[in-house]
């Protein structure tokens with residue numbers, strides 16, 4: 001078509017995309033380090049080093065209690081999970097590698113869903 005307006009997404013559309021993305025993140029085989037909040041009593045130094053802890057269950061709670069304004073605020077929290085992981089874990093470690101794989105998966109999926 002000559003005139004092709006970019007279809008704006010309503011708040012509901014964006015939240016639907018967040019639910020799909022979160023479900024895929026939680027189902028991913030490398031999600032295990034990120035499913036629940038890091039127990040800072042079990043992980044020495046975590047509370048001191050990581051100022052803004054985040055995990056998929058917390059994101060789910062925020063999503064279901066309508067705390068995300070839009071897709072962008074949701075993506076900021078998902079990226080916080082992966083940035084915290086990179087800050088605390090060696091790249092060459094089980095958790096570090098899982099974080100890199102999960103970030104790569106997420107980046108691919110949300111750009112696909114947005115096209």
Ligand SMILES: Cc1ncccc1N[C@@H](C)c1ccc2c(c1)OCCO2
Pocket residue numbers: 032033034035036037038039042043085088089095
């Ligand atoms: C994402 C992350 N970053 C740094 C440390 C931990 C974690 N994940 C927790 C769930 C976790 C993952 C693996 C564990 C563990 C806790 O406690 C000890 C046994 O192995």
